[in-house]
Amino acid sequence: MIRSHIIGSGSALPAKCVSNAELAERVDTTDEWIVERTGIRQRFIAGEGETTGSLATEAARKALDDAGVDAQDIGLIVLATATPDQTFPATATTVQHALGCNGGVAFDVQAVCSGFLYAMATADAMLRTGMARRALVIGAETFSRILDWEDRTTCVLFGDGAGAIVLEARDGDGTDGAGILATRLHADGAYSELLYVDGGPSTTGEVGKLRMKGREVFRHAVVNLAEVLGEVLDDAGIVASEIDWIVPHQANLRILDATARKLGLPAERMVVTVGDHANTSAASVPLAFDVARKDGRIKAGDLVMFEAMGGGFTWGASLARM
Ligand code: UT7
Numbered sequence: 001m002i003r004s005h006i007i008g009s010g011s012a013l014p015a016k017c018v019s020n021a022e023l024a025e026r027v028d029t030t031d032e033w034i035v036e037r038t039g040i041r042q043r044f045i046a047g048e049g050e051t052t053g054s055l056a057t058e059a060a061r062k063a064l065d066d067a068g069v070d071a072q073d074i075g076l077i078v079l080a081t082a083t084p085d086q087t088f089p090a091t092a093t094t095v096q097h098a099l100g101c102n103g104g105v106a107f108d109v110q111a112v113c114s115g116f117l118y119a120m121a122t123a124d125a126m127l128r129t130g131m132a133r134r135a136l137v138i139g140a141e142t143f144s145r146i147l148d149w150e151d152r153t154t155c156v157l158f159g160d161g162a163g164a165i166v167l168e169a170r171d172g173d174g175t176d177g178a179g180i181l182a183t184r185l186h187a188d189g190a191y192s193e194l195l196y197v198d199g200g201p202s203t204t205g206e207v208g209k210l211r212m213k214g215r216e217v218f219r220h221a222v223v224n225l226a227e228v229l230g231e232v233l234d235d236a237g238i239v240a241s242e243i244d245w246i247v248p249h250q251a252n253l254r255i256l257d258a259t260a261r262k263l264g265l266p267a268e269r270m271v272v273t274v275g276d277h278a279n280t281s282a283a284s285v286p287l288a289f290d291v292a293r294k295d296g297r298i299k300a301g302d303l304v305m306f307e308a309m310g311g312g313f314t315w316g317a318s319l320a321r322m
Contacts (some may be wrong), residue, residue: 008067039253043159080115112114163286
């Protein structure tokens with residue numbers, strides 16, 4: 001049985017960190033409101049020369065180092081982003097060239113905040129069907145460049161960053177139980193107007209700005225995440241109490257708390273980085289995963305649940321044994 005094993009991770013953040021207090025000097029908001037409603041204390045904002053591609057490349061290099069894998073051994077790069085460097089070519093090809101592993105497969109996946117789950121599922125399926133042996137799966141974003149900095153209901157919520165993992169196809173009898181065990185993805189385009197960007201190459205010809213009806217997204221997120229987590233647990237034949245760590249999309253601390261409550265798990269089993277990074281869209285899950293691996297929380301043998309929900313709507317969850 002071939003399974004995709006997570007053998008390394010890395011992450012990257014822009015140099016500039018912006019606190020809530022600094023934002024409050026630009027828009028009508030307060031540190032108290034942002035912390036109380038979201039848990040966010042600060043975010044990193046890309047400066048000149050920092051792009052989705054450069055952050056993705058840095059995260060990918062660190063993931064390769066961590067895995068002890070040479071870039072030449074990467075046959076597949078799947079990069080999740082809603083903020084590519086250019087409309088085309090795919091930012092994944094920029095990363096591939098920067099790493100020097102030209103010639104394999106490289107493409108972007110666009111599922112906004114669920115992008116990393118979609119990218120990981122795609123890479124997992126391709127590895128299990130033998131299309132490559134080792135893959136880089138990256139989530140990278142520069143949402144600061146599509147924010148309306150006059151709109152306090154959205155601009156305080158997001159940040160920039162990148163996270164990456166290395167997946168390796170391993171053939172075995174499955175007795176160690178390691179690798180990606182179960183994944184479920186969903187989308188429902190009926191809700192596209194609750195979270196979208198008001199521009200694009202085929203409509204306005206402009207990049208556009210992010211628009212969100214936050215309260216309604218919040219309500220759907222809690223329900224959809226509980227459902228998809230239940231599906232993945234059923235598919236894997238395990239109960240919630242067996243999960244060692246949940247690595248969630250980092251949109252709002254209140255959504256994370258509600259999800260933990262619904263699963264009947266203590267809040268301590270959630271990896272929470274929203275306070276430090278804010279919402280980095282497709283980057284948030286691999287960024288949080290890398291933080292918790294590097295600080296020693298997530299260890300070999302642990303059962304880790306990844307989950308995310310975002311624009312589209314799109315949502316999904318994936319369970320892996322380290
Ligand atoms: O990553 C993709 C998925 N995205 C999400 O999951 C986001 C989900 N939504 C949320 O996280 C929350 O809904 C928000 C953080 C966006 C908003 O929190 P909320 O508790 O739902 O607030 P609200 O939108 O109901 O607004 C409450 C009040 C409003 O004032 P009134 O109408 O009650 O007078 C807003 O105008 O807070 C006001 N407000 C602000 N006040 C100070 C909205 N933004 C701000 C702000 N500073 N930045």
